[in-house]
Amino acid sequence: MKNVLANRVKTLTPSSTLAITAKAKALKEQGIDVIGLGAGEPDFNTPQNILHAATESMEKGYTKYTPAGGLPVLKQAIIDKLQRDNSLAYQPNEVIVGVGAKHILYTLFQVILNDGDEVIIPIPYWVSYPEQVKLAGGVPVYVEGSREQDYKITADQLRAAITEKTKAVIINSPSNPSGMIYSREELAELAAVAQEKDILIVSDEIYEKLVYNGIEHFSIAQLSDAVKARTIVVNGVAKSHSMTGWRIGYAAGDAAIIKAMTDLASHSTSNATTTAQYATVEAYNGSQDAVEEMRQAFESRLEKIYPQVSAIPGFRVLKPQGAFYLLPDVAEAMAHTGYDSVDAFAADILTEANVAVIPGSGFGTPTTMRLSYATSLELLEEAVRRIDAFVKSKWQD
Template identity: 80%
Template structure:
């Protein structure tokens, strides 16, 4: 068959994170002692009360279709959460529940973008942003937020990137892969540019609950009602409640945009899994103790492993404020150990040291690798020891 695939999928790049994680799991299944530091999900089970709520809903026969945009009771739980945690007020028609935050973002770009519309994406970025923009016919416009500026885009950079074709800018705070968090002052300054230039803001806040060192998460939608009106907040229960596989995310924003997203979802997914929706209701309405316990566990791991990673020869790393990733610049380590690129260095770590890391090229940051500390402390420390041993054994002065 000739030209069987649609042109829009021919330029897509597979998810680097999922590919590396799958490869590590395959090697482990073969009996190879691989430690994976690529996972983008908490290593804790979903809290017991949430599991019980899901089971209870099934036993009551609540297993049928729901409205495409989500159960009204789940929407209300999300509305209450946004008011409680973020001081943001939304109505039912301003919230859409999707099959995970990734699906919400995908649906959002599908309803927002016309062919050639530009979306500003700060580098480093989450791997799916550019691909989702491209498949919707949009054009990713990259702004490099360097290590010297703590991987955060400045208002000047945003302003300079805006053209007559700009439709939106993506803000991801706390960030995957950097773990950096925009302060209230920084977000206020970025929001002022968005208002002045009349562009939309896509605010990905999925790591909101995973913040450390006393740092507070602030949603850019909190800046003002004017900013809220042009912001679509994207969040979900995946990272906060260790529910990655349940696939429940949401978007909150302008009613017309939310209606379009809901209408599109009605022709694609019909609705997010009913049982998972009931689980998410309990996640937001039930006790939040487990959320804090997980946050504290991640912070304790960060305190332990950050200095160990920082001490590896040729590694330069900025201390993150949130999420559960480290993003060291390993260019010197790669060069000194005889590799032409960081990608080759990362491949050798898997093949020779049995440690799976994510090459930063997938995040637009080819000088780096991403290390997840969403696994047991013993495994993380053993992985770091292997990397350290690997680098020192191959180091060439």
């Protein structure tokens, strides 16, 4: 039989987060007591008012196709949210609703990139950014935000990475996997370079509502009308409202880009699930009490679990400011336990300590691991105890 696979998929790297989660699930099905710190989703159910709105929409017969770019009532709810929370003003033709923020990003890269166009991706990065850029014919250009820089890149680094082929830079704040947040001043410096070099800014703000210790999220698009004009804001309800499975995300930005994304959606997904769209209208227009309750729960877990993870031998951890991940650098731990690969280290933690963690190789940081604290404190503390025992049992001076 002929080679049936397209070249574009032959270089894809499978999602490390989904791979670890699948392996952990398989072990659980064998009766093994595995604690999962891998998947990036809240452990709370979707708030009751949102569930009720979804049921009510179905009972009213709102189960048909919607416009490819999203329900007008949902677009308006998103516009109102952006004005209320971020002081950003958009028109309906500057907003698209899609099948999750992940697919929104995929669609965006498909419509802005030609073969050979470069996209600057700060390290550490969310695992899907490079693959989505490559699928659109683009070239990922990596810029390291080192641990010493709080896993953030500087304006000088951005400027040095830009070439004639650079089309965009991705800013993910709060960050997956580091949980770090760019300050207004840092964003202003990056934006100045983007304006100077005339490149787009892709601002992934999916963890916007999960910020801690008095730190506030600030969108780079808020800096000025000029910065807003070159920024595509990407967000959704997956993390903020515990709606990961509902698959609703959106983009807001330049009308021509949004139209192109909508045209592409009309030939791919048609529309995001109608019921999920009506649920999201309630998510944005209804009470936000549950959002704050979840945020407080994550903050409480962070405060309790951070010092415990920091105490594991050979683990060096920056305290995150947002999201729900810890990203310890485990180079010292690996060196003292006989590992030269974080993938092997994480694999043995899963099979021997029965804790699922994500190796940092998938984020461009091959000496780190990502631990999600989106689970109960009881399970978190037990997971840390197991990892601590695993490391100590293998430690060699």
